[in-house]
Amino acid sequence: MTSKNFGTLPTGENIEQHSLTNSAGASLEVITYGGIITALRMPDAKGALADVVLGYDNLEAYVARHPYFGAIIGRIAGRVSCGRLSLGGQEHQLVCNDKPNHLHGGLTGFDKRIWNATPVIRSDGAESLRLTYHSPDGEEGYPGNLDIAITYTLTAQNELIIESEATADRETPLSLTNHSYFNLSGEGSGSVAAHEIQILADDYVPSADENMTLSGRLESVADTSSDFRTAHKMSDVIAKVYRGHGDNYHLRPQAIAEPELTARVVDPASGRVMEVLTTETNLQFYTGLSLDGTDTGKSGRAYKAHGGLCLECQGYPDGVSRPDLGDILVRPGTPQRRTTIYAFSTI
8 A cells, every 4th residue: 555645735734645456456546535536447358457436636626616526425425305304302404505405414524524544454465444534513413423434445356345334422314425436438538328237226216306305205116217127228228317317226124234236337348347235225326417527537538427427325315204214323332334345347
């Protein structure tokens, strides 16, 4: 593992970039600002490496407004309806930064916080980076002091493993995700329209309105445009999914102990395959619709619509009011643990 300075924030703090490399030559780069994955290089069918996540090569671009490229999202990923939480008979009002809802942890979510980094070597020799952050009571309106650890691991089998562990001094919600945008042909290579996607979910939660507020209704994907239980070419489905955005899929009623296969993406051009395995209850699929060419990436090329897709493993965002769709509460004395794996191979 190597580390270097990635830049200095306007407030004076230095941000580090940590690089992990496996025996196959694949590599991962993470910065301590937002726990952002800035690069993930994976081999194609011929062994050539390419960076398969969207992002920037400088801190200034990440500090400016951007669409959450590669960041840790929390305390709650997704939209909390009107930012309202009711816990133990007490009402809490979260910051509503995406009117009328609370989105991705608020105005200054975990994607904009500075994380402490510690290199770790696992028993199997895999390189890991452990990031920790203390979220104080009242941050963005959330109750309770929360301590979080995120561990990124790059295995010899070209797996990116993301593990989270959290403890709290009072009952509080937590539903983290990583918001990487993937393009298996390589970032800056154009649209993912030729990618093939499969999502192994029987149910989804449709949006209730144009603000992308989740309805809370669990509906079958059968006979809908949201049914990806068999693989579909992205170009065939982008115009059919809700508002061209993508839906929130319900995988199971409660989080599980070991990750299970949830989604699979194939890029016929490069031969790269990405399988997504998770212990989480939900998966948010996003087509990259809002990329509009205003963001210039590491390649020096603009990111246009559908220049990358997201498969965000998470709990149900409104899980406090709908525990039947997945318990997202962290309780004193009971750590919350979750795991998501992005496993790469070739065809």
